[in-house]
Amino acid sequence: xxxxxxxxxxxxxxxxxxxxxxxxxxxxxxxxxxxxxxxxxxxxxxxxxxxxxxxxxxxxxxxxxxxxxxxxxxxxxxxxxxxxxxxxxxxxxxxxxxxxxxxxxxxxxxxxxxxxxxxxxxxxxxxxxxxxxxxxxxxxxxxx
Amino acid sequence: xxxxxxxxxxxxxxxxxxxxxxxxxxxxxxxxxxxxxxxxxxxxxxxxxxxxxxxxxxxxxxxxxxxxxxxxxxxxxxxxxxxxxxxxxxxxxxxxxxxxxxxxxxxxxxxxxxxxxxxxxxxxxxx
Amino acid sequence: xxxxxxxxxxxxxxxxxxxxxxxxxxxxxxxxxxxxxxxxxxxxxxxxxxxxxxxxxxxxxxxxxxxxxxxxxxxxxxxxxxxxxxxxxxxxxxxxxxxxxxxxxxxxxxxxxxxxxxxxxxxxxxxxxxxxxxxxxxxxxxxxxxxxxxxxxxxxxxxxxxxxxxxxxxxxxxxxxxxxxxxxxxxxxxxxxxxxxxxxxxxxxxxxxxxxxxxxxxxxxxxxxxxxxxxxxxxxxxxxxxxxxxxxxxxxxxxxxxxxxxxxxxxxxxxxxxxxxxxxxxxxxxxxxxxxxxxxxxxxxxxxxxxxxxxxxxxxxxxxxxxxxxxxxxxxxxxxxxxxxxxxxxxxxxxxxxxxxxx
Numbered sequence: 001x002x003x004x005x006x007x008x009x010x011x012x013x014x015x016x017x018x019x020x021x022x023x024x025x026x027x028x029x030x031x032x033x034x035x036x037x038x039x040x041x042x043x044x045x046x047x048x049x050x051x052x053x054x055x056x057x058x059x060x061x062x063x064x065x066x067x068x069x070x071x072x073x074x075x076x077x078x079x080x081x082x083x084x085x086x087x088x089x090x091x092x093x094x095x096x097x098x099x100x101x102x103x104x105x106x107x108x109x110x111x112x113x114x115x116x117x118x119x120x121x122x123x124x125x126x127x128x129x130x131x132x133x134x135x136x137x138x139x140x141x142x143x144x
Numbered sequence: 145x146x147x148x149x150x151x152x153x154x155x156x157x158x159x160x161x162x163x164x165x166x167x168x169x170x171x172x173x174x175x176x177x178x179x180x181x182x183x184x185x186x187x188x189x190x191x192x193x194x195x196x197x198x199x200x201x202x203x204x205x206x207x208x209x210x211x212x213x214x215x216x217x218x219x220x221x222x223x224x225x226x227x228x229x230x231x232x233x234x235x236x237x238x239x240x241x242x243x244x245x246x247x248x249x250x251x252x253x254x255x256x257x258x259x260x261x262x263x264x265x266x267x268x269x270x271x
Numbered sequence: 272x273x274x275x276x277x278x279x280x281x282x283x284x285x286x287x288x289x290x291x292x293x294x295x296x297x298x299x300x301x302x303x304x305x306x307x308x309x310x311x312x313x314x315x316x317x318x319x320x321x322x323x324x325x326x327x328x329x330x331x332x333x334x335x336x337x338x339x340x341x342x343x344x345x346x347x348x349x350x351x352x353x354x355x356x357x358x359x360x361x362x363x364x365x366x367x368x369x370x371x372x373x374x375x376x377x378x379x380x381x382x383x384x385x386x387x388x389x390x391x392x393x394x395x396x397x398x399x400x401x402x403x404x405x406x407x408x409x410x411x412x413x414x415x416x417x418x419x420x421x422x423x424x425x426x427x428x429x430x431x432x433x434x435x436x437x438x439x440x441x442x443x444x445x446x447x448x449x450x451x452x453x454x455x456x457x458x459x460x461x462x463x464x465x466x467x468x469x470x471x472x473x474x475x476x477x478x479x480x481x482x483x484x485x486x487x488x489x490x491x492x493x494x495x496x497x498x499x500x501x502x503x504x505x506x507x508x509x510x511x512x513x514x515x516x517x518x519x520x521x522x523x524x525x526x527x528x529x530x531x532x533x534x535x536x537x538x539x540x541x542x543x544x545x546x547x548x549x550x551x552x553x554x555x556x557x558x559x560x561x562x563x564x565x566x567x568x569x570x571x572x573x574x575x576x577x578x579x580x581x582x583x584x585x586x587x588x589x590x591x592x593x594x595x596x597x598x599x600x601x602x603x604x605x606x607x608x609x610x611x612x613x614x615x616x617x618x619x620x621x622x623x624x625x626x627x628x629x630x
Contacts, residue, residue, distance in 0.1 A: 004502035032483045039588040081600035109310040150461040180415035201330045224421045
């Protein structure tokens, strides 16, 4: 008979500033990165970083709740193959990830609409906010 | 371990036997029973509830309640048989035989015969 | 030290089954680095959840890929069933296992044909796909379609197979097994095939762990990881051990997949002998509310579905992590230090299904 494994699935909620430390802990325990995905509910992003154990198939998820314009650092220095997942999150949802190792700059899937999976009113709000920040920075430079 | 010309027996056997392919369309294709090709309706039982129109994944079916017609766009239909599963009166059926290719897309309409008069059923084809 | 140049590879190339682009940094015919670029067949299937309710999404998810389409529909249905706590009857679980293992035989036969075409042996490619036609005839007789089956629904299966059809499957499988035994002599023991496949694209077990590779690509380097060990569906009653190899080169990946075909034929025979009688679907009441991660072993590796619902008829978020998406970093690692003439075989050895990757 097949020796069936009974894995334990768990989900842990952490803050955005603890992300790099927790990911390094999971890597040192010997887990492998399974997937990173993003979702949008009620005006916030929910990011899920999933790790898997190769011996007994345990599945651990780290959950981060982010505001729409909040910055989050990239884990691609610790886990180099996470670049594809992070570029996809940035292109489809507009999550503000800084310092990715290999940044495709919204050309991974080359979609015509920007951030297609956000609802249209949120998309417009983020674009207006980013435009006003860019204009304010341009105004300060001219004054100097 | 490795040696040369392992494929030679198969190649020689195929050289002396007849081809495997079917000369379609000169020879007809025999579809197995239960193959999903196109959808047909039994208009007598249809009550024009519009359930098939709501569940069709591509939107190929249109139902008109007042005129009691059922129209299907044959070129959009995927033959997934979801409408057959959901019809409350079980008047839809899936049969074998795929849609032949053509130069323009067209729809087929089936009308339910009215209850007072007895006249043959009409089938219109609109280009 | 020679001069470096950049050579573009793809998206149109005779060896590739689906479009992918690679930028190869080359120095004197040895590759230093490879940067992949995808996005040629992106259809945006994940954004269709706002338009179709959770029952009609089965038909959309099935069409993510043409080769592994049955397993995609099965994973989605199992995910929704886990959220709603529906108990699928025993006969439906065995039917899903039988169709799933036949889908695995079909996928591996298709890959073997493409590999033969990749190193120029076209007659072997035709003979392998001739065997695959028999499998497609079995699918059409039992499910109604050759490539897209549409037999899964939330709660069970739509069609049943009576004892005549099961006996027909057993007869055809004997014939298929005899023909694959003839073909495998050429794939594994012919001198010219071995000299092209042995010793290229080696990955060690530590590299496979660091890059998170899945499927037969990882099992050929010695990693014993297969989602059929979780014991879902009928696998808890069947005798199963994952097939691994220790070499880690292209020849080992070919050997693992050939042996998996024979293992799948044995699993189907055992399942047909043990299939119970009874119903094939369970009634579904109410709407789903909750979230889940569902993991299933598809022919190319492990697929993870993330489904998030909140009590409405429409799903909130559906995220499909396909096995080829996880193997892309492994591909870039095997390309370092390879010859330019071997790039086609190395790209084929991960079994690329780019339409799954981009959805």
